[in-house]
Structures are given as C-alpha cells and as structure tokens.
Amino acid sequence: MxxxxxVGRARARSHVRTLSQHEELPLLRDHLLRLDRSSRRDRFHGxxxxxxxxRYAEKCANDGTIIIAYFEDGVVRGAxxxxxxxxxxxxxxxxxFSVETSVRRRGxxxxxxxxxxxxxxxxxxxxxxQLESAPVGFQATLAAAxxxxxxxxxxxxxxxxxxxxxxxx
Numbered sequence: 314m315x316x317x318x319x320v321g322r323a324r325a326r327s328h329v330r331t332l333s334q335h336e337e338l339p340l341l342r343d344h345l346l347r348l349d350r351s352s353r354r355d356r357f358h359g360x361x362x363x364x365x366x367x368r369y370a371e372k373c374a375n376d377g378t379i380i381i382a383y384f385e386d387g388v389v390r391g392a393x394x395x396x397x398x399x400x401x402x403x404x405x406x407x408x409x410f411s412v413e414t415s416v417r418r419r420g421x422x423x424x425x426x427x428x429x430x431x432x433x434x435x436x437x438x439x440x441x442x443q444l445e446s447a448p449v450g451f452q453a454t455l456a457a458a459x460x461x462x463x464x465x466x467x468x469x470x471x472x473x474x475x476x477x478x479x480x481x482x
Contacts, residue, residue: 331463332380332389341380342370344389347413356411376400379467381460383412390416393423395467398475406471 332340345356345366354360361369373380376397383391391412398406410423 326387327383327385329381329383329460331460332382332392335374338370338374340382340389341373341392342367344382344392344413345370345411348411349414352411352414356409379464381464383416385416393464395464395471398471404475406468406475 345353346363348356350360353366357365357369372378373394373396378397378400379395381393381395382389392410394407394409396407396409398404401407412423
C-alpha cells in the first residue's frame with residue numbers, strides 16, 4: 314500500500330496494546346515481513362531475509378519478549394519489543410522499535426535521541442486528536458496507559474532479576 318493511499322482514505326481505527334506471546338505470533342511476524350529493505354536493515358542492523366524474520370518472531374514468542382503493538386484497522390503497523398536481559402551477552406534488556414513506512418511521520422513509534430554514547434527512545438502512543446474524541450479517545454488513552462504500565466512493569470522485573478532480586482538463595 315502506498316503512503317498516498319493511506320492518507321487519501323478514511324481515517325483508520327488505531328489502538329495500542331501488548332501482544333500475547335504465542336497466540337499472536339503471526340501478527341508480529343507479518344509486521345516484520347512487511348518492513349521494506351531499508352527498514353529491515355535499520356531494525357536488524359543489516360539485511361535479513363524472510364526465513365530469518367520468521368525464526369526471529371518464533372524466538373520472541375518463546376523467550377519472554379514483551380511486544381507492544383500499534384494496530385491500524387486490526388493490522389500491526391508498528392512494534393516496540395522488550396527483550397529479557399538473559400538473551401543478551403551483557404545481561405541487559407534490549408529494546409527494539411519498528412514502524413512500517415506507510416504509517417511513518419504520523420506520530421507513531423519512537424523518537425530516538427543520541428548523546429554521550431547512549432540512546433534514549435520515547436514512544437508517543439496516542440495522537441492528540443484521539444484525546445478529543447471521547448469515549449473512543451478515552452478508550453485509546455486507557456489502552457495506551459495499560460500498555461505503558463505493562464511495559465514498565467516488565468522492564469523493572471527484568472532489571473531486578475539481573476541483580477538477583479526475587480531469586481531463591
């Protein structure tokens with residue numbers, strides 16, 4: 314779908330929520346498969362073929378990765394992934410973002426800033442005009458708040474596990 318097609322059609326219904334790991338694997342996989350060549354290179358730090366993407370999505374479904382997805386008309390168009398710290402060599406949690414070209418530059422996804430060798434990401438989960446259209450806007454706000462709370466809870470659970478909190482002696 315071309316970007317002009319998205320802009321020209323009626324406003325899409327959108328929302329944000331956490332994906333269930335096993336049941337909704339195809340939604341993440343299909344989103345990642347729709348990424349164009351440049352987006353795949355940016356997301357995975359190099360070009361990855363369809364087979365890699367399918368194996369990667371399967372791994373995410375089984376390793377405890379938490380996925381917050383941006384939906385438009387029932388289709389995942391963007392994702393934020395929080396990977397458990399035990400999946401990385403430095404035992405730190407990894408966060409990854411991907412947004413399909415057709416929904417970029419519309420306030421979907423992460424705004425990344427880089428300074429002093431570190432990167433910071435911000436996800437704006439709802440558009441301002443969604444707040445003005447109650448009760449749908451209220452429902453979107455509530456869903457976004459729940460997604461943020463789940464993401465935050467999972468992040469801190471992983472950080473605490475990294476430092477041994479919650480483990481039996």
